[in-house]
Amino acid sequence: MPDESSGIPDGSPSSRPSPPEASDDLARRRQIRARRRGLKRSSAACERCRTRKQKCDGKLPVCGPCDAVGAVCVPSDRLVIRPETDCQCDELRARVRELERQNGCLRAQLQSIPRPQSTNELALDGGQRDGQVTVPSLSGASRMLLPTFPRLPASELGESGFLSSPWRLWDGLGVTSTPEASEPDFTTASLTEEEKMELVDIFFVKRWPQYPVLHRPTFMEWYHQAAGDLRTFYVNIVLAIGALEKKRSTSSGQAIHQSLFRLAVTKLNHILAANDRDCVQGLLLLSMYGSYEPQAVDIWHTTGLALRLAVGMNMHRRESLGRRGLLHDEMTKRLFWSIYAMDRSICIAMGRPLGIQDADLTMPLPLCLTDEALLAQYEVQALPVPPSLTSNPRDMSTFLHIVQLRRLNAGIYCLKAQSLESTRARYYVELNQWLVSAPRYMNPACMNQTSEWFHIAYHQAVMNLYRPSYTSLPNSTVSPDAISLCADSAISLIINYSSLHAKNRITYSFVALTSLFMAAVTMLYSIRASPALRKDLTKAVIQSNINICCSLLRAIASGRAEGERSASILQRLGTATLAIFDSGVDVEGGIDTEFLSWFGLKSQHGDLSHNTPSVDMAWNDLFDSGFDFGGLFCNDMLL
Structure with a gap:
């Protein structure tokens, strides 16, 4: 037996047990380990x-054996936590400190902005008082940036028969379905001065004749x-509309219109907090952008708010004029009638009530002047009007003719x-x-000044006039001449759109796509209804x-989802319609119901005796009973 005081450990070679004793000791250790299975392993020595x-x-800090002999106890290296060489903790801490500093600066700036009790404290005569800027909550601005045609909930799909065609073509599509925008850190400084001036020129040449919202010298x-x-909002939204128009006209360049639009809407809260006149002007510019990107702006909500503000300022009354000179009065006229034209377009297109009735209007139309003549502050009697067979593309001739068309279409809509x-x-x-009285231009500057566009608007109005509506009497019959007029106008509209596309006057737009699609549906509908046309x-x-x-729809959309969707729908409807030329060919029973749904008629006349009429029957039952104009998409209103 070794001496216990010798300090030799029990595990030394001299103290090892004989082989039988070792096996017994191993068995005892296993039994103890089994009984202590749930206990944690002891710390490292x-x-x-x-x-x-x-x-x-x-x-810790001194173990028992070391404390008994008074020795220095050094923990094992396995208990020491060493920092990793690739740890990013310091960088993250520095980033957090920087963000906290920026947040503090922003909070200080926000608290330094005076907040009046009411936006009515702002000046109503243009501009805003010094230091009196109200920053409203984001909820008002974000409401305008929702899609015009949101996805229909599953619970409402069975009740959507009254909706017009845009709801079906854009259902479920968002602004992300458009081509990719430029980099997120894009600013106006990324554009050269020449590029920005080019976009401004495009806006005033291509878009201004239809909606003269701004006075160019101002x-x-x-x-x-x-x-x-x-002013930052006005500049950025004009650049965005110009970039969108340029992208529609050429195939080169980046899709920067979305980045410019994002820059503009960062100031949207200040537009909503401005005086009513500035707010109306900004909202109408926002609606102009939304007419080409309907899923980026809720044009129904935005245009309706602009009209309400304008009526609240009595801009629809003649009595609001004559206080601040010719320039102010003429810009008031232009602004109100631009809102009027946009309101008629949106309300009729979406099958909703008009925002204001013509009987309530006493505001005269603007004078047919250029911006330069308007700025000169001439007396009305002294303004020279030289005789000419052609019109000036820079004056109000295009806009005045469009307003006249909107008033005719509003009357047709309310027959x-x-x-x-x-x-x-x-x-x-x-x-x-x-x-016949449409202005003639030697060199049209935009699509709305071409003879093709005037013919498109005319033929669309004729279709809306003679297509049966809710005003048709229950037992009345539609004459073959009326059906023939609808078919002829639909085909003529298609031909004129093809001519515009051949001249590169029109590419993608919400207006062109839906107008062309519904003209094609009307053509097939008329052929289906009239044996004489067949x-x-x-x-x-x-x-x-x-x-x-179909080719035009795909070309206009430039690969977008709504273009392919509308072309495939038209191809299917066309195949079903062509089948009636072959005797003995049966068409799927749901095709007639689908036609009804595109016209917003399915839920309006759900009690018709012929819910899905036979394919070889003329659709005179639909023409006799008529369909609700309130749910019909009238494309010319948006042209």
């Missing part, structure tokens, strides 16, 4: 105990000063059942007079028209 291979109780002063949140035939005849004469138009001619429409 300190350096002295590990070197001497003796048991260490792991107490805008150029804002552009060069670029001071204030309101009454009494004396329907005589009323239709009167509007048909007025539409022909409108087309005799005059051969199957090959109809097939050619369908192919032209």
